[in-house]
Amino acid sequence: MKxxxxxxxSLARLFLALAIASPAPGFAETRQEMDSWTYHQEADxxxxxxxxxxxxxxxxxxxxxxLRLEIICKDHNLQFALDAYSLLTSRGSSFDFDxxxxxxxxxxxxxxTYPDSKRRGYTDENVVGIVEDMLSGKxxxxxxxxxxxxxxxxxxxxxxxxxxxxxxxADCGVTLSxxxxxxxxxxxxxxxxxxxxxxxxxxxxVLNKIKKIIEEID
Numbered sequence: 001m002k003x004x005x006x007x008x009x010s011l012a013r014l015f016l017a018l019a020i021a022s023p024a025p026g027f028a029e030t031r032q033e034m035d036s037w038t039y040h041q042e043a044d045x046x047x048x049x050x051x052x053x054x055x056x057x058x059x060x061x062x063x064x065x066x067l068r069l070e071i072i073c074k075d076h077n078l079q080f081a082l083d084a085y086s087l088l089t090s091r092g093s094s095f096d097f098d099x100x101x102x103x104x105x106x107x108x109x110x111x112x113t114y115p116d117s118k119r120r121g122y123t124d125e126n127v128v129g130i131v132e133d134m135l136s137g138k139x140x141x142x143x144x145x146x147x148x149x150x151x152x153x154x155x156x157x158x159x160x161x162x163x164x165x166x167x168x169x170a171d172c173g174v175t176l177s178x179x180x181x182x183x184x185x186x187x188x189x190x191x192x193x194x195x196x197x198x199x200x201x202x203x204x205x206v207l208n209k210i211k212k213i214i215e216e217i218d
Contacts, residue, residue: 034058039164049075052171054164055083056156064154067142071131071165073172078127082111082144084119089147091115096145097123099130101137105193111144128174135162135176 032038034057041052051074059067066085071078082088082097089095092115100106109130111121121144134140137158144152169175195203 037158037161037164039167044074051075052168053081054161054168056161059154059156065152067144067152067154067156069140069142069156071127071168072122073168076172077124078131078169078172078174079122079124080111080127080130081120081122082142084121084144084152086152087118087146087148088113088121088144088152089118091118093147095121095147097121098143098145099133100141101133102139104133104137106141107133128169128176131165131169132176134158135165 033055036057037054039052039054041050043050051072053070053072053074056069059065068083070081070083072081091113094110094112096108097111098106098108107130109123109125111123113119113121135158139155139157141155142153146152195206198206
């Protein structure tokens with residue numbers, strides 16, 4: 001009898017612990033939300049102000065680290081955010097982040113963890129440019145450089161991202177040029193990179209052609 005009471009008491013404590021640790025059903029993600037880009041509207045826990053965001057699908061398990069991207073519209077400002085299941089850095093600290101669209105050149109930016117989190121980071125700089133890059137490709141490869149010198153990486157498909165992202169942009173009153181994403185133009189940095197890969201003879205040929213084009217401009 002004594003042992004039965006102990007067993008029942010232990011089981012009761014176990015079930016209580018599981019109930020506390022488990023999220024409420026209303027907060028559980030659906031399969032669709034885990035497998036696709038989805039649009040959400042929520043209220044801030046402190047101010048009760050509403051905000052919207054789009055969240056990326058969960059990456060393929062066993063191949064990628066568990067990283068998810070978000071585009072957030074809050075207080076009429078856009079944020080590009082990263083949600084990691086592992087440590088990024090200390091709260092309110094900067095960390096390096098790289099992204100690459102398909103086979104294009106990687107882009108390096110600096111992100112910062114939120115004041116209350118070591119696993120969520122964001123940037124509010126050039127978010128429209130990042131979004132335009134994302135909408136121009138089929139997949140985004142991301143790398144986060146952490147405090148402990150490890151690199152978390154993941155490849156996230158961009159299929160189905162356009163519509164929910166456009167909703168978030170609209171919430172912030174942002175429209176992309178001509179209503180759709182433009183492919184980034186060829187710039188001076190691209191030229192300098194490409195010409196360095198050429199032989200001296202090829203460089204001179206390119207420069208001669210550029211000179212001729214400039215001379216022909218009225």
